[in-house]
Amino acid sequence: MNENYNISSSPHIRDKATTSNIMLYVVIALLPATIFGIYNFRHENAWLLVAVTTGTAVLTEYLYERLMHKPITIKDFSAVVTGLLLALNLPPTLPLWMGALGSVFAIIVVKQLFGGLGQNFMNPALGARCFLLISFTGRMTYFVYDGVTGATPLAQLKAGEAVNTMDMLMGNIRGTIGETSVLAIMIGAMFLLLMGIIDLRIPGTYLVTFVIFITIFGGHGLDPQYITAHLCGGGLMLGAWFMATDYVTSPITKRGQIVYGVCLGLLTGLFRLFGGSAEGVSYAIIISNLLVPLIEKVTLPKPFGKGGEK
Known part of the structure; x- marks a missing residue:
C-alpha cells in the first residue's frame, strides 16, 4: 500500500476562499476611492502615480x-x-520615482525579506509611506486641490480653524489620492463587509475608541461637527477599513482584535491631539502591528483540557 499524505499544522479549515480571491475583492473595494481620487486630482495626473506604484510593486x-x-x-x-x-x-503631486521607490521598499524590505506574504510584521504599504514621509517630508506633506496649494482640513482643524465637513465627506478637499472621499471609502468597505472579507470588530472598536478619546481630550466635548471632521479627515477611514484589517498584521483572536482596535484608537487620538503632526493613522497602525504578537499571547484561548481553572 503506497499512499502519500499531506501533513500540515493546524488549524485545518475547509473554505473555498483563496488568497487571490480575497485580494481581488480588496482591489475591487478600493476602486471607488481610486476612481474618485484620480478624478479629484486629474489636474495633477494622479492616475500616473497610481499606475507607477502598482506596476512597480508587481x-x-x-x-x-x-x-x-x-x-x-x-x-x-x-x-x-x-x-x-x-x-x-x-x-498626487509626489514625483513618480518616489512612488516607485516606495513600492520597492514595501515589497522587498517589508514583505519579501521577512518571508513574503503572511510573514511581514507590518502593513507593507504603510511601512513604505512612513519611509517616504521620513525621507522626503516636504514632498509628502505638499498638498494641492484644484491647482491651489494649502493645508489639509485636518491641519486646519488642529490650528483651530473652521472646516467644511460636507466637503470632507464628499472629498472636495486637499489630501492624499485615496483618503479624501469618505463616501467612496465606505462604498468599498460595505462591499468587503457584505462579502465577508472583514467584519466590524476591528474598525468598529478603532473608531469608537477614537471618538471617545477626542471627546474627552479634544476640548470640544460632544461637538458633532468636531467629531465628524476628525472622522472624515486624514487617512482614518482608509486606514480603519482597509489597512488595520489586514489579515497578516492584525490579531486572529476575537478578544485580541478588540484590544488591537482600542490600541489603534488611543494611539491615533494621542498623535492627532498631542503630536506635532495633524495626522497619526499610519504610525498608529504600524505600532499596533508590532504589538500584535503580544496581544495574541495575552488573549489566546486556553487549549481544551489544558490549564483549566481549579
Missing part, C-alpha cells in the same frame, strides 16, 4: 522571486493591493 515582486528562485506569487494580487494602497496614501 514588477518588483516578480523580479525578486525570480532572482531568488522562489515561486512566483504575483497572481495572488497581494502586490497589486500593496501598490494600490500605497498610491492612495500618497499626495
Whole structure:
C-alpha cells in the first residue's frame, strides 16, 4: 500500500476562499476611492502615480522571486493591493520615482525579506509611506486641490480653524489620492463587509475608541461637527477599513482584535491631539502591528483540557 499524505499544522479549515480571491475583492473595494481620487486630482495626473506604484510593486515582486528562485506569487494580487494602497496614501503631486521607490521598499524590505506574504510584521504599504514621509517630508506633506496649494482640513482643524465637513465627506478637499472621499471609502468597505472579507470588530472598536478619546481630550466635548471632521479627515477611514484589517498584521483572536482596535484608537487620538503632526493613522497602525504578537499571547484561548481553572 503506497499512499502519500499531506501533513500540515493546524488549524485545518475547509473554505473555498483563496488568497487571490480575497485580494481581488480588496482591489475591487478600493476602486471607488481610486476612481474618485484620480478624478479629484486629474489636474495633477494622479492616475500616473497610481499606475507607477502598482506596476512597480508587481514588477518588483516578480523580479525578486525570480532572482531568488522562489515561486512566483504575483497572481495572488497581494502586490497589486500593496501598490494600490500605497498610491492612495500618497499626495498626487509626489514625483513618480518616489512612488516607485516606495513600492520597492514595501515589497522587498517589508514583505519579501521577512518571508513574503503572511510573514511581514507590518502593513507593507504603510511601512513604505512612513519611509517616504521620513525621507522626503516636504514632498509628502505638499498638498494641492484644484491647482491651489494649502493645508489639509485636518491641519486646519488642529490650528483651530473652521472646516467644511460636507466637503470632507464628499472629498472636495486637499489630501492624499485615496483618503479624501469618505463616501467612496465606505462604498468599498460595505462591499468587503457584505462579502465577508472583514467584519466590524476591528474598525468598529478603532473608531469608537477614537471618538471617545477626542471627546474627552479634544476640548470640544460632544461637538458633532468636531467629531465628524476628525472622522472624515486624514487617512482614518482608509486606514480603519482597509489597512488595520489586514489579515497578516492584525490579531486572529476575537478578544485580541478588540484590544488591537482600542490600541489603534488611543494611539491615533494621542498623535492627532498631542503630536506635532495633524495626522497619526499610519504610525498608529504600524505600532499596533508590532504589538500584535503580544496581544495574541495575552488573549489566546486556553487549549481544551489544558490549564483549566481549579
